[in-house]
Structures are given as C-alpha cells and as structure tokens.
Amino acid sequence: MAIAQKRLDPAKFRDPALTAKxxxxxxxxxxxxxxxxVNxxxxxxxxxxxxxxxxSPKNDALSxxxxxEVRGYLDEAAAIGAPLEEVGFTGGEPFLNRDLPAxxxxxLGRGxxxxxxxxxxxxxxxxxQALLTLREAFGDALTLRVSIDHHEAALHDLERGEGTFARTMEGLVWLAQQGFRVHVAGRAGFGGDEAAMRAGYAALFAAHGVPIDAADPVALMLFPEMDAEVDVPEITEACWGILGKSPDRMMCASARMVVKRRGEDRPAxxxxxxxxxxxxxxxxxxxxEAARPVALNHAHCAKFCVLGGAACSR
Known part of the structure; x- marks a missing residue:
C-alpha cells in the first residue's frame, strides 16, 4: 500500500529572500x-x-x-567571454523542431x-540522415540522451503510453549501431534500490547490444521525481554547511536556459x-542580463538540485 505524501505548506517558497520560518x-x-x-x-x-x-502534442506554450535566435546567444557567449563548453537541447521533443540539425x-562547428x-x-x-552527417563530422562531440523511464517495458509504458518502450528501444538501438554517443535518462521514483535499478538497465543494454555503462551516473542518469506539491524543506544559507554542499556545485551556478514563449517577439x-x-x-x-544570482525559491530547487544532487548536464 502506497504511503500518502505530505502536501507542501503553502507558506513555503513565497518570499525570494526569506523562508516561511x-x-x-x-x-x-x-x-x-x-x-x-535551449528549449x-x-x-x-x-x-x-x-x-x-x-x-504534449497540443502544448505550444514554448514555441x-x-x-x-540560438546563433545570437552563441555569438553573445563568445563576445562576453563565457567559458561555454556545452549546449543542451530539450523540449518537448527537440526533433520536432525542424531547425534542430542546423x-x-x-x-558543434564552434568546437x-x-x-x-x-x-x-x-x-x-x-x-x-542529418544526424549521420553530424556524427561523421563531429563524432562524440554529439551526445543523444534517450529517455527510458524504467528498464521494464510495462513500467515505462505506464508513464509514457502503451508501446512507447518498444519504439524508444528501436531508436536507441539504431543510435548505438550507427556509432553515436548515447546516454540514457531514467526515473528513480519507481522505488527500490538504486543498485538493483542499475542492474536492470545493465541487463537491458546487454540484451540489445547498447554500449552504455549502467554504473556510470552520467551515462545512466536516474532523476528524482519532481512534484511541486509534495512537501520538501526550504534551503537556507545555513544548509550549505549542514548538508556539506557548495552553492558552486548547483546547476544554476554554471548553466542557463533559453526559451521562446508563445506570442513573444524574442526569446528569454x-x-x-x-x-x-x-x-x-x-x-x-x-x-x-541573466548572469545575476538565483534565489532557491522553488520546491524543485530543493528536491532536485540540493537534496537530490541531480543536474541535467554532463
């Protein structure tokens, strides 16, 4: 029987400067x-x-x-001397955007x-074909991270829809056979021991000839579940010392994301x-403009980044 999770106190994550306490x-x-x-x-x-x-197939809140537009941000990063190393593309499904190959x-052409x-x-x-051309030109500088929520088809399909596991595995196997650098993202929210989860993925990869080391936390990322309505502690200045963590290790210390909102003339x-x-x-x-500090004023900041220790990039 599932244990009900405590709902988030509505007084939390209201003030960017102070916690509810x-x-x-x-x-x-x-x-x-x-x-x-880039979204x-x-x-x-x-x-x-x-x-x-x-x-979803209907949600175009981010167009x-x-x-x-992306080129403009890459040019700006170079102009301001940002030590940019990696550009990640997420969605939605990024490949629905016809400009993705360009x-x-x-x-990749910028190194x-x-x-x-x-x-x-x-x-x-x-x-x-466009992917094969990019792989031929740039090799392992391009990584495809494939979302496989669970190593068992039934549990993956429970989240993403009937038959999606099989279709995703076909794509993953094709990428592996064509020599692409591939990683996988799964969900830790199904419960159970992480070692057992990784063992399950290892068996799946071996059965399909996919050369991913399931023990590698970057090659196989297991992300915590994110529910902004479930209670989570607010992160205070004192938490860095209490938790033995550094703000410099958080995702927003080294990353930003560009979005294009529906109806807006320019990205943000x-x-x-x-x-x-x-x-x-x-x-x-x-x-x-976006170089200013970020207050950790959201449940995701606490659960995913600080307490979960997760990050979206490599």
Missing part, C-alpha cells in the same frame, strides 16, 4: 556559464503521465525557437559539445531547465 534563503550566483540549454519548444509527440514541463551544426534529450522515436528518425533566459514557466525565474533577454 523567516530564515535567509539560499542564493546561488553564476560562477561561470559552462552549459547553455526547442514544448510540443511533443507523446503525452507523459508526469511531465514536469507539461509537454519553436529558430536557428538564428542548431546542432552551429554548436562546443552538444547534448540532445530525446525519446528517440519517429521525430528523431525523421532526421536520421531562465535560471534552469526545471523552471521554464515560472516568471520568477526569468532573468532577462540576454546572457549578460
């Missing part, structure tokens, strides 16, 4: 912009049961960003690494991949 809230400064995320749009070819960004070519988060289904295969820069819709985490229109 009146303690000073933790703030993370941008140490160096090493990872730039290609919230449209997706499937509807998942629990999608933190609410992607398709264009290659020339954006990848621009990123940067590129990471694409995908369900590896039909939208990706529609760009198979937000604090991270987890909070594309919350206006409190929109930092400006340019990378320079």
């Amino acid at each position: 009146g303690e000073r809230r933790a703030v993370v400064g941008l140490v160096a912009l090493r990872t730039l995320w 290609t749009g919230t449209l997706c070819n499937i509807t998942c049961r629990n999608c933190y960004i609410e992607s 398709y960003i264009r290659a020339e 954006m990848l070519g621009d990123v 940067l690494s590129a990471l694409v988060l995908t369900n590896a289904m039909k939208p990706m295969m529609n760009h198979a 820069v937000v604090a991270c991949t987890l909070l594309p819709h919350d206006p409190a985490f929109e930092l400006g229109a340019t990378l320079a």
